[in-house]
Amino acid sequence: MEDKKADIFNCGKELFSSKGFKDTNVSDITKMAGIAVGTFYKYYSSKEKLFLEIFQNENVMLKQSIMKSVDLNEEPIRLIKKLMSLNISGMNSNPILREWYNRDVFSKIEQEYREDNGVAKFDFVYNIFFELVNQWQAEGKIRKDIDGELIMGFFLSIINIDNHKEEIGLQHFPHIIDYLAEFIMKGLMVE
Structure with missing residues (x-):
């Protein structure tokens, strides 16, 4: 049984990575996995549920990789700027995680997650931070x-600004992210 679920997961990951969420359907996944469509629904109630599980897995792996690559004892301003930069570049380089920036796709998936887990539970994106x-x-x-969740909201807003980089100006965008992280951290530092 677990082998079939793993096959569905792996085939879904491969297809979502190569074709994107919107252009992948359940029949594509089941065909690649060599199973019937009905078998898919024994493990996942929808394509969105499968994608979200894959997304969460990829996100956790990215965050673990980031945390292993930095010195957590580094000065907070420098560290948070590195963490933000590594997170943005990691999300942009991973086709599954890049779907975060496709608001049409991700708003639907986020809504399902909230329905299953509650509004306050959509925090897997920054649990390590x-x-x-x-x-x-x-x-x-x-x-x-300042409440820790509010602080996380500041940093989440920086990540979401990435959705508007064309409007902000691509030539300024990397510097804006860097400065926003710095300004937020300077405002949070104990004097």
């Missing part, structure tokens, strides 16, 4: 008077 924020607050490196 959230732990870091909590650690910095406990160590007195950043302000404690």
Whole structure:
């Protein structure tokens, strides 16, 4: 049984990576996996559910890779700028994670996630960074008077600005991300 689920997962990942979410359908996945369409629905109630599971898996792997590549004891402003930069480049280079920026696709998937897990549960995107924020607050490196979830909202807004880089101006965009991360961190630092 688990082999079939793994086959569906792996075939879905391959097809979503090569064709994108919108151009992949359940019959494509089942054909590649060598199973009946009905078998797919024994494991996943929809294409969106499969995609979200794949997306979450890819996201966790990216975050783990990022966290292994940085020195968590580095000065907070420099570290957060690195984390933001690595996250954006990692998402842009992964065809599954890049779907985050396709608002037509991801808003539908996000809605399903919220229905299944509740509004407050859509935090897997920054759970590792959230732990870091909590650690910095406990160590007195950043302000404690601002809720950790609000701080994460500041950083999530930087990531979402990527959806508007053409409107902002591509020539300025990388610098804007860098400065916004710096400005946010300077505002959070304990004086």
